Amino acid sequence: MAAPARAIEPQEQLADPALEHRARELGQELRCLVCQNQSIDDSNADLARDLRTIVRERLTAGDSDDQVLQFVTARYGDYVLLRPPFRTGTLILWFGPVVVLVAAILALMLRRRRRALAEPAPLSPEESRRLARLLDEEKGS
Known part of the structure; x- marks a missing residue:
């Protein structure tokens, strides 16, 4: 099994x-x-290279792992974290996909219900004649 390229x-x-x-x-x-x-670590982009340099500089300066992460997130925001923290500002990152899925399911259910409640198809000529006969028989009884 090959290791991912770095x-x-x-x-x-x-x-x-x-x-x-x-x-x-x-x-x-x-x-x-x-x-x-x-x-x-997996990206060749210039910004990724710059971030790797910042991480190594901060570690060499004696920062803890948490301090390095705080330094980077202070500059780039929570989005720079692959696992953003659970906060008010990141709720969309955590629950956005679920909300979209639920909205899509509800839209499909409403669409089906509308079709079911729509006016029935008009009667065919044969069905109209049969209905007229039944109503005439009902009146004659």
Whole structure:
């Protein structure tokens, strides 16, 4: 099984294996704002490269993982996180797909109901004659 390709270039890697491991872990939590569905570790975009550099600089300066994430989200917002926090401002990210699905289901149900409640099709000539005969028989009784 092949491992996914990483966009990290050799000159970006830190000499300290522990710091590099932390940088890779953080890189998997941050979204490339250009590619949107890739982490910064998986993206070749210039912005992803810049974010990888910022992460490594902050780690080298002694920041904790949380401090690095706070620094990046302060600059780019919660959208930069691949798993955004559950807050009022991110509710659309969490519940938007569910709301759209429920709305689509309700629209389909209403459409079917409208069709069921619509006026019936007009009677065929044969059905009209039969109905007239039945009504005449009813009057004669």
